[in-house]
Amino acid sequence: MRKIMLAIALLAVTAVAVVATSSSGAARGSTAKASATVDPALVSALARARLATAKYVTDLAAAKADGYGIITKMIPDMGYHFMNPKVTGFDPARPPILVYLKHGATWQLGALEWVFTSKPKTPPLPGARYGAFGAACHYKDGTVVPEQSQDACPKTAPGSGAAFNFWHPNLITLHVWLWYPNPAGLYTGYNPLVRPFNAQ
Secondary structure, three states, rough: OOHHHHHHHHHHHHHHHHHHEEEEOOOOOOEEEEEEOOOOHHHHHHHHHHHHHHHHOOOOOHHOOOOEEEEEEEOOEEEEEEOOOOOOOOOOOOOOOEEEEEEEEEEEEEEEEEOOOOOOOOOOOOOOOOOOOOOOOEEOOEEEEOOOOOOHHEEOOOOOOOOEEEEOOOOOEEEOOOOOOOOOOOOOOOOOOHHHHHOO
């Protein structure tokens, strides 16, 4: 069973890997030749990540039971973020943040995320591209308030009164759209295909 799951994971990873396309002949009706270039290290890392997080794909309760708690509400074109504060360092099989999409009562895992206080000198995954998340206060209901210092954080969440959770400085982010396709790229933070979920 494990071999079958690994084979499926490898096929899925190949489908989202970077594809380099080259064309020969500019004349009308010429045939385009395409070749796929896939880094074996990326394939292996993403296969490990898929096997490790498959149990969370449509089971947010399982993620919560394993220590993931909400840290943002729906960020448009991205998703709801759930973090496990006990997960540290970089390990493809242990993402500290799971990014979910919500439709009605159904939750779907879309992306995995890692954060760094500075851009890694060596990319943790081949071809990694980064985003950013400004310094902010986070509250237990997922409310986020941008602030440059923890001292400036409101004691409770504006509007909801939810308890303070934590503050963080400016961060570098690494998204991996492992469970939902992103035409903008595997590592691109925002995903146009999740726009229908923005109002959920």
